[in-house]
Amino acid sequence: VAIMRSASRMGYTLSVFKRDHHSVGIIGAPFSKGQPRGGVEKGPNVIRSAGLADKLKAQGCSVKDYGNLCFEEVPGDEPVGRVKRPGAVGSANQRLAHAVYTAKTEGHTPLMLGGDHSLAIGSIHGHAAAIPGDLSVVWVDAHADINTPLTTPTGNVHGQSMSYLIRELQSKIPVIPQFSWIKPCVSAKDIVYIGLRDVDPEEHYILKYLGIKVFSMTEVDGLGIARVMEETCDYLFSHVKKPIHLSYDIDAIDPSLTPATGTPAVGGLTYREGVYITEHICQTGLLSAVDLVEVNPQQGTTEAQVQSTVDIAVDVLLGCFGRRRAGNHPADYCLPEP
Numbered sequence: 185v186a187i188m189r190s191a192s193r194m195g196y197t198l199s200v201f202k203r204d205h206h207s208v209g210i211i212g213a214p215f216s217k218g219q220p221r222g223g224v225e226k227g228p229n230v231i232r233s234a235g236l237a238d239k240l241k242a243q244g245c246s247v248k249d250y251g252n253l254c255f256e257e258v259p260g261d262e263p264v265g266r267v268k269r270p271g272a273v274g275s276a277n278q279r280l281a282h283a284v285y286t287a288k289t290e291g292h293t294p295l296m297l298g299g300d301h302s303l304a305i306g307s308i309h310g311h312a313a314a315i316p317g318d319l320s321v322v323w324v325d326a327h328a329d330i331n332t333p334l335t336t337p338t339g340n341v342h343g344q345s346m347s348y349l350i351r352e353l354q355s356k357i358p359v360i361p362q363f364s365w366i367k368p369c370v371s372a373k374d375i376v377y378i379g380l381r382d383v384d385p386e387e388h389y390i391l392k393y394l395g396i397k398v399f400s401m402t403e404v405d406g407l408g409i410a411r412v413m414e415e416t417c418d419y420l421f422s423h424v425k426k427p428i429h430l431s432y433d434i435d436a437i438d439p440s441l442t443p444a445t446g447t448p449a450v451g452g453l454t455y456r457e458g459v460y461i462t463e464h465i466c467q468t469g470l471l472s473a474v475d476l477v478e479v480n481p482q483q484g485t486t487e488a489q490v491q492s493t494v495d496i497a498v499d500v501l502l503g504c505f506g507r508r509r510a511g512n513h514p515a516d517y518c519l520p521e522p
């Protein structure tokens with residue numbers, strides 16, 4: 185049952201689908217070659233081991249776990265220009281795109297567990313191919329991940345993912361044969377960044393050049409997270425309500441809380457802000473696919489650091505699929521009679 189209600193003093197109307205039932209399709213993507221650190225390929229299994237599927241089911245979701253994708257070794261995977269491991273990154277993302285497309289067309293909301301953030305290329309690509317119109321992207325991250333192959337200071341593709349996907353940037357992207365299957369599928373106006381605080385000068389230029397909507401940590405501090413989310417939805421819904429692809433890098437959250445990640449940056453989101461983002465997006469009824477990336481259990485120095493990172497990743501995901509901190513109950517619950 186879809187209940188329409190006016191949900192904002194800014195004047196947009198949220199369509200709040202009273203769904204106690206999300207159908208989640210978990211896709212494990214144990215891939216680490218979009219960056220140099222080992223361990224991030226263990227992300228999918230450590231997040232599963234924290235009880236993700238059971239917790240989703242306990243809050244009324246149905247869950248299909250597609251398991252972990254197998255990624256091929258690519259021998260002689262030499263850089264193309266500055267871009268490192270283009271063969272491995274290209275083929276892993278092509279495989280992931282197909283898996284996300286399949287999960288989506290089978291009626292699930294794909295939940296991609298990374299792995300590093302280069303996987304957003306395949307995840308967003310597969311999602312876009314499975315829906316009739318355009319999608320919008322909410323990118324929650326300390327970093328913009330929008331360097332082109334020509335501006336990247338490191339060559340690591342996890343810092344370039346968005347550049348391959350944005351239509352308006354394609355004249356600046358050189359040919360990389362291993363990426364020739366990628367079709368840019370997102371418009372700059374359909375992207376919102378939240379949580380930025382470590383942006384390269386070239387990336388800052390690209391964001392301005394394309395007019396991309398950014399709520400950096402400065403805006404989170406100045407406006408508060410509730411206003412940021414309200415403005416995010418006003419902006420994305422101003423013309424047509426498109427399905428939302430949420431790409432959530434765990435390093436958006438402050439590294440005091442989520443230290444087990446490859447590129448931590450001080451001054452991040454609190455636990456409450458990090459979860460509020462997902463609660464708000466869930467309430468729109470438009471969440472169509474989710475990535476949770478960059479959980480790296482080898483980057484924690486203690487077991488407690490790893491546990492904290494993984495537990496928060498799970499809470500972020502539960503928020504995406506209906507958990508409310510006010511509490512939940514099944515729609516058909518009846519109080520026991522004495």
Ligand SMILES: [Mn+2]
Pocket residue numbers: 301325326327329342433
């Ligand atoms: Mn990222």
